[in-house]
Amino acid sequence: MKRVLIATEKPFAPAAVNQMVGILEQAGYEVKRLEKYASKAELLDAVKDVNALIVRSDIVDRAVLDAAKELQVVVRAGSGFDNLDLVTCTEKGMVAMNTPGQNSNAVAELAIGMMIFMSRGQFKGVSGTELKGKTIGVYGCGNIGRRVARIAQGLGMKVIALDPCITKVSMEPYDVKVVQNVAELFSESDFLSLHIPANEKTKKSVNFDMMNKMPKGATIINTARKEVIDEDGLKKMLEERPDFKYISDIAPTNHDELAGKFDFRYYSTPKKQGAETSEANVNAGVAAAEQIVAFFESGDQAYRVNK
Template identity: 50%
Template sequence: MKVLVATEKPFAATAVEGIKKEIESAGNQVILLEKYTDNSQLLEAINDVDAMIVRSDKVTPEVLDAAKALKIVVRAGAGYDSIDTAYAKEKNIIVENTPGQNSNAVAELVFGLLVYAVRNFYNGKAGTELKDKKLGILAFGNVGRNVARIAKGFGMDIYAYDAYCPAEAIEAAGVHAVKSQDELFRTCDIISLHIPATPETKDSIDYRTVNQLPKGGILINTARKEVINEPELIKLLSERADLKYITDIKPDADTDFQQLEGRYFTTPKKMGAQTAEANTNAGIAAAKQINAFFKDGCTKYQVNK
């Protein structure tokens, strides 16, 4: 079987080595397409492959149509909104992700950004500490649980809301479960977003929602850009000089956010999974899932059922 590793933003060298070793150990062939600059290169490379591993690469209907023998696509990471899963299903192509492999990396970044924010972006003026602050985690999946684990080390008071996670499971992790998203925003000094981009969540973090934060509140987004209603958040931040917004996903309206000097920060590129460990873990997990699929039809992590 031919397995294409198509990464416009390449895996770390150690990750590529691990992927090759895993795929080839099962008698399959690895084809690398790294740092491609035009979609035509991807269309050509995917023509006769049986499987594909991607990172944030866009897998569109055009790409899927060009794949004459493709049976499975694995996204090395948790989010898979860059893949047209519905069209893949129409073509009987399995789409999987690798949940949990980047979770610790994203969670650690949350606190790197938070410390930077509460210390006034290191401008020399006195900031505040995270200890005893109320942290609200919106969505208690793999990343949310790691955020809670690290927050305990900072001595924070931790709350969470997840419409799909029982309150009992949240409480069992030593976290206060609240009954609604609104209650989370009203209660906490800091809200950390970990919701996926779905029709229900897109633009859901809006003026009304964020305006419930108490004075001095901080909103941090290491999830997806699409969940933020950017025009409404800009309007709110222009009206409330006490609020801060920090993210590792550069907004479409970055220029407008930049006007909010001292209360907004974004990394130039999405950084959540950018560690050597996460890179390697996700890549090798994707390779193992492809081998399992070809060996015995395992589709444990399929997301387009």
């Protein structure tokens, strides 16, 4: 009998867990659950005898993978997967997957909501600006970025975009202008919504020089990863450009300093909010369970993220 561990320091909603357990048990698998665990030692002990692992933002590093002697597949319930050690997964012959698209609408709606929040002075009673007629740059045009573009168009915004994987032709159905490079994207965007992964090319790539190319009154919305921001550059930008605004659901390391100095122009949520809707929670969890069943029953690796 296959054994599947659902290990979540931040648990799935009960409705999600019920459906996940139902899918896995119907396939004849034994399900173990580790929720709200207080130490990594608990996770290391729990993975010892499982064949599959489902996590959310939990860190699955070499120590976890070394302890998981029988592990064949790990699924990150969500689109981002930088919490998985892909190199070690490959080294050990394990399959790592994500569940792309399941939280896309939730993150896109958050990004748009944050944009409105900042354009209207954080709802603190000051005069703001409207979104209609403004240009939004979408940096990263996966499921989330394309959804942001659609909603923004409904608000009467002009949409431009940049992504290494898109072409002008591929974005024609979305009525989106594809720019040629990062500098052009920044210089033409009144609002810039980040949807890029954190990797060696993108870490700290949103720096002062790039931010300073943005038009007067510009706002960056970051629902991607904190690592893509050069935090020193962000601080300098807020200091030198009193018209510039930044909002995120991933607090930078210097959050307290920025929050204390730049009221109205800086905001970060207390914790990651992108997938925090009941719908996204259920969608991602159910997809993870279904992918594990498909992997064991038919060898399906459609959403594999390691080589």
